[in-house]
Amino acid sequence: NAGVMQNPRHLVRRRGQEARLRCSPMKGHSHVYWYRQLPEEGLKFMVYLQKENIIDESGMPKERFSAEFPKEGPSILRIQQVVRGDSAAYFCASSEFFGSRGYTFGSGTRLTVV
Amino acid sequence: DQQVKQNSPSLSVQEGRISILNCDYTNSMFDYFLWYKKYPAEGPTFLISISSIKDKNEDGRFTVFLNKSAKHLSLHIVPSQPGDSAVYFCAASAFGNEKLTFGTGTRLTIIP
Numbered sequence: 001n002a003g004v005m006q007n008p009r010h011l012v013r014r015r016g017q018e019a020r021l022r023c024s025p026m027k028g029h030s031h032v033y034w035y036r037q038l039p040e041e042g043l044k045f046m047v048y049l050q051k052e053n054i055i056d057e058s059g060m061p062k063e064r065f066s067a068e069f070p071k072e073g074p075s076i077l078r079i080q081q082v083v084r085g086d087s088a089a090y091f092c093a094s095s096e097f098f099g100s101r102g103y104t105f106g107s108g109t110r111l112t113v114v
Numbered sequence: 115d116q117q118v119k120q121n122s123p124s125l126s127v128q129e130g131r132i133s134i135l136n137c138d139y140t141n142s143m144f145d146y147f148l149w150y151k152k153y154p155a156e157g158p159t160f161l162i163s164i165s166s167i168k169d170k171n172e173d174g175r176f177t178v179f180l181n182k183s184a185k186h187l188s189l190h191i192v193p194s195q196p197g198d199s200a201v202y203f204c205a206a207s208a209f210g211n212e213k214l215t216f217g218t219g220t221r222l223t224i225i226p
Contacts, residue, residue: 042216101146105157
């Protein structure tokens with residue numbers, strides 16, 4: 001049973017380009033969470049999704065960032081017109097059900113904006 | 115507003131001794147606390163958790179203590195082993211909310 005799979009592991013984008021980060025949850029998990037870790041900081045919650053629904057996006061920046069978790073396929077975190085401040089490690093996690101009180105993280109995507 | 119604080123950025127401990135990592139929180143709505151361990155270039159790995167109805171939870175070499183009145187929790191690792199060298203994050207959540215609030219982490223180095 002594979003864990004949470006994130007790809008790519010490393011992504012380099014020029015300022016102004018779009019970044020697409022993908023996350024495949026663990027088998028049987030229908031809840032996905034995205035977190036961002038800036039250098040020398042802890043992980044910060046961005047968004048919580050269930051299949052086809054955004055449940056909590058209170059941590060998402062208001063502009064340029066969007067997330068989806070379609071009925072089929074991985075969850076996608078999309079950052080449009082990237083800026084240097086978007087450089088960070090982006091972690092995805094999944095859980096089986098609401099109220100599971102803790103979840104499994106993927107290895108992350110390290111985004112570098114040059 | 116840092117609701118979960120880990121005031122020690124780093125800690126060095128001799129192999130075989132006890133490692134004690136501390137965490138403070140300010141939000142009284144938090145009722146579930148977790149510790150994650152993180153190696154470089156990997157995602158956080160769940161270590162141990164504790165509910166607010168308990169004051170202690172043990173799993174092998176790892177014990178978490180919760181002092182609700184002081185809004186403080188600690189992770190004890192005994193005996194410490196070289197493989198324990200990693201960054202440790204404390205996290206908290208409130209009932210009915212799947213969001214985890216993380217501290218900034220403590221880098222633990224075990225000295226052989």
